[in-house]
Amino acid sequence: EAQVTQNPRYLITVTGKKLTVTCSQNMNHEYMSWYRQDPGLGLRQIYYSMNVEVTDKGDVPEGYKVSRKEKRNFPLILESPSPNQTSLYFCASSLGTGGSGNTIYFGEGSWLTVV
Amino acid sequence: KNQVEQSPQSLIILEGKNCTLQCNYTVSPFSNLRWYKQDTGRGPVSLTIMTFSENTKSNGRYTATLDADTKQSSLHITASQLSDSASYICVVSAKSGGYQKVTFGTGTKLQVIP
Numbered sequence: 001e002a003q004v005t006q007n008p009r010y011l012i013t014v015t016g017k018k019l020t021v022t023c024s025q026n027m028n029h030e031y032m033s034w035y036r037q038d039p040g041l042g043l044r045q046i047y048y049s050m051n052v053e054v055t056d057k058g059d060v061p062e063g064y065k066v067s068r069k070e071k072r073n074f075p076l077i078l079e080s081p082s083p084n085q086t087s088l089y090f091c092a093s094s095l096g097t098g099g100s101g102n103t104i105y106f107g108e109g110s111w112l113t114v115v
Numbered sequence: 116k117n118q119v120e121q122s123p124q125s126l127i128i129l130e131g132k133n134c135t136l137q138c139n140y141t142v143s144p145f146s147n148l149r150w151y152k153q154d155t156g157r158g159p160v161s162l163t164i165m166t167f168s169e170n171t172k173s174n175g176r177y178t179a180t181l182d183a184d185t186k187q188s189s190l191h192i193t194a195s196q197l198s199d200s201a202s203y204i205c206v207v208s209a210k211s212g213g214y215q216k217v218t219f220g221t222g223t224k225l226q227v228i229p
Binding site for chain 2: 041092
């Protein structure tokens with residue numbers, strides 16, 4: 001079964017305490033990305049990766065880091081979380097970068113609260 | 116700036132009724148348009164994908180239309196069911212060199228009541 005798996009699903013952390021949200025896909029997709037979803041706003045892209053060791057900033061990259069050492073994994077790192085990073089985060093993957101034949105598969109989401 | 120606007124923001128309908136959701140976009144150059152269904156607290160799931168040359172696409176009770184000239188799309192839900200209660204997100208891709216930039220609408224929240 002095609003899956004994008006994120007962990008943790010729910011996390012409450014304190015300001016400044018580094019955390020990592022893991023993301024793994026089993027579809028051998030080249031393209032992976034991270035989004036955050038906030039009330040009243042559409043999904044906004046944080047970072048994306050077009051392949052192993054190839055990453056780039058999305059629309060809202062400040063305060064986040066990513067790495068792509070293996071094709072299947074694309075962790076999101078918050079080095080020093082702040083309350084404005086409280087949000088619902090989604091990892092996504094697709095065969096390509098959004099072309100017509102490339103369905104974007106989303107993970108189940110990670111609810112992050114920074115206090 | 117690429118933008119995707121959806122209307123209405125929210126909608127309540129009776130079970131069994133039809134409804135239509137709207138999406139207007141200012142994305143250029145246009146590549147494709149997708150509709151996603153997002154259950155509360157879950158990840159979005161793809162419903163339809165349409166390219167420039169397609170003006171309608173169906174997926175069961177869901178029918179999407181696209182007018183590339185007016186840059187408008189609609190999602191029509193027929194004979195609604197309680198399980199259709201969700202947010203529906205319009206997603207438009209623009210070509211940008213070898214990469215496709217994806218812009219998400221803010222969604223229409225649909226509630227189907229008995």
